[in-house]
Amino acid sequence: MASPGPPPPFAELPERNCWYREVQYWDQRYQDAADSAPYEWFGDFSSFRSLLEPELRPEDRILVLGCGNSALSYELFLRGFPDVTSVDYSSVVVAAMRARYAHVPTLRWETMDVRALDFPSGSFDVVLEKGTLDALLAGEQDPWTVSSEGIHTVDQVLNEVSRVLVPGGRFISLTSAAPHFRTRHYAQVHYGWSLRHATYSSGFHFHLYLMHKGRELSVAQLAQGAQILAPPRTSTSPSFLQDSDHEDFLSAIQL
Numbered sequence: 001m002a003s004p005g006p007p008p009p010f011a012e013l014p015e016r017n018c019w020y021r022e023v024q025y026w027d028q029r030y031q032d033a034a035d036s037a038p039y040e041w042f043g044d045f046s047s048f049r050s051l052l053e054p055e056l057r058p059e060d061r062i063l064v065l066g067c068g069n070s071a072l073s074y075e076l077f078l079r080g081f082p083d084v085t086s087v088d089y090s091s092v093v094v095a096a097m098r099a100r101y102a103h104v105p106t107l108r109w110e111t112m113d114v115r116a117l118d119f120p121s122g123s124f125d126v127v128l129e130k131g132t133l134d135a136l137l138a139g140e141q142d143p144w145t146v147s148s149e150g151i152h153t154v155d156q157v158l159n160e161v162s163r164v165l166v167p168g169g170r171f172i173s174l175t176s177a178a179p180h181f182r183t184r185h186y187a188q189v190h191y192g193w194s195l196r197h198a199t200y201s202s203g204f205h206f207h208l209y210l211m212h213k214g215r216e217l218s219v220a221q222l223a224q225g226a227q228i229l230a231p232p233r234t235s236t237s238p239s240f241l242q243d244s245d246h247e248d249f250l251s252a253i254q255l
Contacts, residue, residue: 031092038071041131042174042206045075051198051208055170056081060125063164065114065157066132069093073107085124087112115156122166130174133157133185143181151228154185162191162213171211178207180224187217187225195221 045052056062058080064073067086076084084107088094091111098109112118114132133154140150161171171193175182179197186195186209194215199205217225 048200063124065129082106173209187221
């Protein structure tokens with residue numbers, strides 16, 4: 001895929017969705033993150049709390065991928081899960097979050113690319129991501145036919161997630177992507193986990209995927225996973241990726 005070129009001088013909404021994959025865009029966007037309110041992709045903590053909390057234990061070592069300026073990590077601390085490490089490839093937002101939550105020493109913030117995590121294998125009991133994979137796939141033009149670059153990017157992230165999880169660890173993904181688009185990415189036998197799906201929120205439903213390392217995928221899920229390796233299908237429907245002034249375009253990507 002050809003490089004989209006650098007994003008223009010900062011505007012909260014980029015002209016092209018693919019700029020959501022670029023660290024330069026996020027560095028520009030988060031220049032004032034220390035003073036701005038948290039931005040919550042796909043709902044705040046209260047909208048998925050009933051699904052998330054039963055999967056967590058107070059002693060869990062939790063890793064949050066692509067944290068941005070979300071309050072998720074702090075909400076976890078407030079709810080009794082104090083050991084939280086949050087990473088983002090924008091050093092600007094990491095610095096802002098360190099400053100904002102300096103009064104909570106158990107919350108750690110690191111500048112890191114989720115495709116190459118700088119943690120030893122088996123470092124975490126839980127890995128959480130909310131909208132990070134959606135942003136990395138934002139340049140895709142067809143939800144049915146993900147580019148080889150997009151498939152590789154997701155595989156890089158998921159391999160790293162599986163690596164840093166302990167046996168019995170859980171990966172929890174919060175996204176706009178419905179099962180017929182996202183299950184095929186998660187249902188790969190080499191990650192070594194099972195897969196469960198739930199929806200949350202009212203009106204437009206968001207999706208929570210729970211992967212449990214050390215358990216097996218179902219036969220049906222494995223069949224869905226095989227679709228990612230199938231020959232590209234010809235799409236007759238128009239591309240529906242779009243920007244909006246509320247950044248709801250991610251709700252339409254569903255990759």
